[in-house]
Amino acid sequence: MSTSEIRTLSAPERRRKRGVITMAVLGLFGLIFFAFLPKTGQPVTYNFVLGNEWVLMKEWIINSKTGSLGFSLLSLAGVALAAVQFRARKTIRFASAIFGFAFLMSFLCWSAAGKFIPFTGLLQGALLLSVPLIFGAMAGVLSERSGVINIAIEGQLLAGAFMSGIIASLTQNNWLGLLIAPFAGAAIAWLLAVFAIKYGIDQVVLGFVLNVLVIGLTNFLYKKLLIPYQSTWNAGGTFAPIEIPILSKIPVIGPIFFSQSIIVYLMYVVVIAIHIALFKSRWGLRTRSVGEHPTAAESVGINVNRVRFRNVVIAGAVAGLGGAFFTLGAVGSFSKEMTAGKGFIALAALIFGRWSPLGAVAAALIFGFADNLQGLLTITGTPIPSEFMLMAPYIATIIAVSGFVGKVRAPAADGIPYKRGGAH
Amino acid sequence: MSLELRGITKRFGALTANDSIDLAVADGEIHAILGENGAGKSTLMNIVYGLLSPDSGSISVDGKAITINSPLDALAAGIGMVHQHFMLIPVFTVAENIVLGHEKVKGLGILDIESAKQEILRISAEFNFDIDPDALVEDLPVGLQQRVEIIRALIYDAKVLILDEPTAVLTPQETDELLKNMKKLRDKGRSIVFITHKLREVKEAADKITIIRRGKVVGTAQPSASQEELAALMVGRPVSLDVEKTTPKLGEVTLSVKDLTISDHTGRALVRNVSFDVHAGEILAVAGVQGNGQSELAEAIVGLQEHVTGHIALRGKEITRASVREALHAGIAFVPESREDDGLIGSFSIEENLILDLHDLPPYAKGPVISTSIVEEEAKARVKEFDIRTLSAKDSASSLSGGNKQKVVLARELSRPVKLVVASQPTRGLDVGSIEFVHERIIAERNSGRAVLLFSTELDEVTALADRIAVMYRGEFIAIVPADTSREELGLLMAGIRR
Numbered sequence: 001m002s003t004s005e006i007r008t009l010s011a012p013e014r015r016r017k018r019g020v021i022t023m024a025v026l027g028l029f030g031l032i033f034f035a036f037l038p039k040t041g042q043p044v045t046y047n048f049v050l051g052n053e054w055v056l057m058k059e060w061i062i063n064s065k066t067g068s069l070g071f072s073l074l075s076l077a078g079v080a081l082a083a084v085q086f087r088a089r090k091t092i093r094f095a096s097a098i099f100g101f102a103f104l105m106s107f108l109c110w111s112a113a114g115k116f117i118p119f120t121g122l123l124q125g126a127l128l129l130s131v132p133l134i135f136g137a138m139a140g141v142l143s144e145r146s147g148v149i150n151i152a153i154e155g156q157l158l159a160g161a162f163m164s165g166i167i168a169s170l171t172q173n174n175w176l177g178l179l180i181a182p183f184a185g186a187a188i189a190w191l192l193a194v195f196a197i198k199y200g201i202d203q204v205v206l207g208f209v210l211n212v213l214v215i216g217l218t219n220f221l222y223k224k225l226l227i228p229y230q231s232t233w234n235a236g237g238t239f240a241p242i243e244i245p246i247l248s249k250i251p252v253i254g255p256i257f258f259s260q261s262i263i264v265y266l267m268y269v270v271v272i273a274i275h276i277a278l279f280k281s282r283w284g285l286r287t288r289s290v291g292e293h294p295t296a297a298e299s300v301g302i303n304v305n306r307v308r309f310r311n312v313v314i315a316g317a318v319a320g321l322g323g324a325f326f327t328l329g330a331v332g333s334f335s336k337e338m339t340a341g342k343g344f345i346a347l348a349a350l351i352f353g354r355w356s357p358l359g360a361v362a363a364a365l366i367f368g369f370a371d372n373l374q375g376l377l378t379i380t381g382t383p384i385p386s387e388f389m390l391m392a393p394y395i396a397t398i399i400a401v402s403g404f405v406g407k408v409r410a411p412a413a414d415g416i417p418y419k420r421g422g423a424h
Numbered sequence: 425m426s427l428e429l430r431g432i433t434k435r436f437g438a439l440t441a442n443d444s445i446d447l448a449v450a451d452g453e454i455h456a457i458l459g460e461n462g463a464g465k466s467t468l469m470n471i472v473y474g475l476l477s478p479d480s481g482s483i484s485v486d487g488k489a490i491t492i493n494s495p496l497d498a499l500a501a502g503i504g505m506v507h508q509h510f511m512l513i514p515v516f517t518v519a520e521n522i523v524l525g526h527e528k529v530k531g532l533g534i535l536d537i538e539s540a541k542q543e544i545l546r547i548s549a550e551f552n553f554d555i556d557p558d559a560l561v562e563d564l565p566v567g568l569q570q571r572v573e574i575i576r577a578l579i580y581d582a583k584v585l586i587l588d589e590p591t592a593v594l595t596p597q598e599t600d601e602l603l604k605n606m607k608k609l610r611d612k613g614r615s616i617v618f619i620t621h622k623l624r625e626v627k628e629a630a631d632k633i634t635i636i637r638r639g640k641v642v643g644t645a646q647p648s649a650s651q652e653e654l655a656a657l658m659v660g661r662p663v664s665l666d667v668e669k670t671t672p673k674l675g676e677v678t679l680s681v682k683d684l685t686i687s688d689h690t691g692r693a694l695v696r697n698v699s700f701d702v703h704a705g706e707i708l709a710v711a712g713v714q715g716n717g718q719s720e721l722a723e724a725i726v727g728l729q730e731h732v733t734g735h736i737a738l739r740g741k742e743i744t745r746a747s748v749r750e751a752l753h754a755g756i757a758f759v760p761e762s763r764e765d766d767g768l769i770g771s772f773s774i775e776e777n778l779i780l781d782l783h784d785l786p787p788y789a790k791g792p793v794i795s796t797s798i799v800e801e802e803a804k805a806r807v808k809e810f811d812i813r814t815l816s817a818k819d820s821a822s823s824l825s826g827g828n829k830q831k832v833v834l835a836r837e838l839s840r841p842v843k844l845v846v847a848s849q850p851t852r853g854l855d856v857g858s859i860e861f862v863h864e865r866i867i868a869e870r871n872s873g874r875a876v877l878l879f880s881t882e883l884d885e886v887t888a889l890a891d892r893i894a895v896m897y898r899g900e901f902i903a904i905v906p907a908d909t910s911r912e913e914l915g916l917l918m919a920g921i922r923r
Binding site: 283300 | 473475494495496499505507510511512513514515516520521523524525526527529532533534535576690691
């Protein structure tokens with residue numbers, strides 16, 4: 001057809017190419033800094049036993065220099081595999097996973113030289129720190145896939161935490177607290193829906209205002225009610241972990257995933273349900289259609305604003321449920337601004353995960369892991385300041401959002417209010 | 425199925441888009457609704473399809489009055505529509521787009537997409553549509569996207585099919601194919617409402633013609649009527665369909681483009697290795713179906729594109745990396761594709777729009793101050809010269825009609841010392857009177873020895889104005905041919921087929 005066809009890489013291919021180059025640079029960096037630069041090696045102890053799961057290996061002791069060297073080489077092998085896959089025009093996901101794991105292990109060997117790392121505990125803690133992020137990100141998926149930007153996730157989480165905390169305390173019943181949480185989140189989302197959808201107010205500004213509203217309201221009530229009357233208003237309990245028979249016995253995986261509180265199990269259900277429903281159900285098809293091209297959805301008789309309204313409120317309920325984890329899943333009582341910006345990090349996870357439920361979960365897990373690792377390294381004491389560790393996931397997000405890992409594409413109609421017949 | 429509209433009236437503020445319109449579409453006929461841009465055709469059809477509600481009037485189907493409040497009501501009544509701007513979701517598959525809104529589910533709300541795929545394949549085979557139900561809509565050429573819309577209407581079992589300006593985005597061959605399919609649909613018992621402003625197509629496909637002007641039905645005609653008669657009815661006065669043109673007096677090379685490649689921000693090439701010259705005193709028209717790189721090429725010449733390699737020279741002076749300002753001051757007049765977005769600032773007055781390019785230079789500016797008296801004087805002269813119909817040059821540009829907006833753009837751009845005129849879709853959406861004005865003006869520019877680079881998707885415009893025709897396809901100049909090349913040949917070139 002044409003003789004001057006320019007051979008160009010497709011967008012995913014360019015993304016992969018950048019990925020391979022980045023991994024190669026990081027891998028070499030690891031090899032030099034973690035394996036070659038330290039003068040002497042010290043033993044590192046990894047512990048793999050947390051509860052009463054079956055024991056394959058209790059602990060593993062390795063010289064830090066040897067470990068870093070081995071894992072750095074493995075990470076470079078991952079890079080090599082990625083390069084081969086890239087040449088063959090295949091996805092490099094598996095190779096990237098190998099690289100990520102090996103690079104991290106190499107880093108751990110270096111940073112924990114002469115120390116003790118509770119490996120299973122590290123991962124379990126990471127999952128727990130991810131729980132509110134995952135709930136929050138799911139709320140973002142539900143809302144933004146239908147075309148409404150949800151900046152109010154923070155407020156919805158906080159409302160869920162607050163209401164579940166006081167109801168559990170007043171009734172001395174955790175289950176009632178858990179039950180009320182989705183309603184608290186949904187109430188905030190309802191405000192968002194009314195003003196954003198019905199009155200077409202700027203969704204970013206509105207979401208921010210709602211966050212400020214919830215923070216102000218809970219701070220006020222915390223000071224006037226929860227502090228003076230702590231024994232009645234702020235003395236709820238926590239859910240005890242439920243061990244799932246057999247599954248919880250699997251080494252490493254068992255204690256991480258299957259020895260958790262009811263809220264974590266609910267999270268698994270929510271994530272799987274949203275993933276399936278979004279891509280396989282009638283509701284999902286309609287949700288995505290109003291988020292992408294509302295006029296087209298309207299032209300086949302879909303009530304755009306009704307779909308959006310419903311989705312935003314359900315999103316609020318999901319975030320509210322996640323909020324209950326702060327009180328009922330973790331510490332048992334409410335404290336001032338206890339969500340501490342997790343709602344915004346959930347938003348970052350949503351974008352990092354490209355508005356897909358599973359992508360957002362993966363991003364949230366990475367953020368949770370970085371957070372927990374940072375905590376651990378602060379305690380054990382590492383060569384680098386823990387604040388830098390804490391920054392890492394957000395730097396990764398900025399890089400992701402700025403298009404480094406490919407064009408991050410939001411639903412086409414995200415944030416644009418829909419008016420019937422607006423095209424004319 | 426027959427469709428009858430009685431006394432349909434629709435007002436948008438002060439504008440009466442439809443003024444008590446009566447229309448009767450008989451069973452099994454192709455009924456063309458002919459009218460200029462802005463005559464109210466699309467408004468009328470959006471009312472029939474339930475996207476707008478009329479202020480008064482009634483709709484009946486097979487003699488029974490029905491109420492249509494939403495597209496669902498229209499679909500239930502057997503009315504389907506293929507929209508001018510396709511109502512398809514680019515990131516969905518064909519099947520997902522087609523089932524949207526009336527999905528079959530297996531229980532628990534899980535989609536049953538398989539049965540829909542079978543149905544799509546069946547209809548596709550019946551009409552030789554060649555549609556893959558699993559293809560993403562954004563990967564399909566527009567001609568196929570339109571077929572997806574037609575299949576959707578057929579799956580809803582539409583007995584009356586409304587096609588709103590269906591040929592606007594098609595190549596001549598795709599248009600022929602569509603007209604053939606329309607006849608096939610009619611022969612299988614469907615009625616078709618065919619909305620268009622193109623006379624040739626009406627004459628070829630329609631069984632009956634209703635003409636609408638300024639929101640009113642002004643008459644009906646048979647397809648045997650001549651193009652001149654139809655045009656006179658449509659515009660309300662006799663129009664000459666030909667543009668008067670003398671043989672060109674070629675001067676020196678004014679614009680020289682060499683190996684130009686333009687990419688978007690992801691690095692995808694939108695224009696590839698394009699080379700051409702435009703001489704003083706000639707019109708080079710770039711033909712092609714919308715979206716084949718014309719917009720990017722036009723923008724690159726005035727410096728509006730970022731990722732450009734190759735060379736652009738104006739009278740031998742390199743301007744490839746010139747800023748927009750430098751390019752304009754070097755002697756380029758630019759009439760952008762979208763008047764509203766790129767040509768004007770709607771909330772600014774006509775006066776202000778007329779000096780946007782030179783507002784900071786004498787005589788308009790005296791130091792940091794703009795001299796209002798000189799601006800007013802100049803505006804008065806321009807309004808007169810370009811016949812801009814407005815009460816006052818202090819009115820906002822957005823208050824003008826499309827034709828007058830375009831005149832403001834032309835007045836501004838042609839009032840600088842100009843060597844080259846780059847005009848992108850200069851008559852899109854204009855009424856016939858304004859089209860005549862713009863065409864005459866473009867010819868006048870050429871006759872006064874300026875070079876003109878015209879981008880147009882309307883083949884009639886291209887053949888009427890061009891001294892040479894370049895055909896653009898997928899970012900390349902597939903050929904540069906003489907002005908007397910036949911429509912058929914141009915059509916093939918526009919579809920990427922080289923002889």
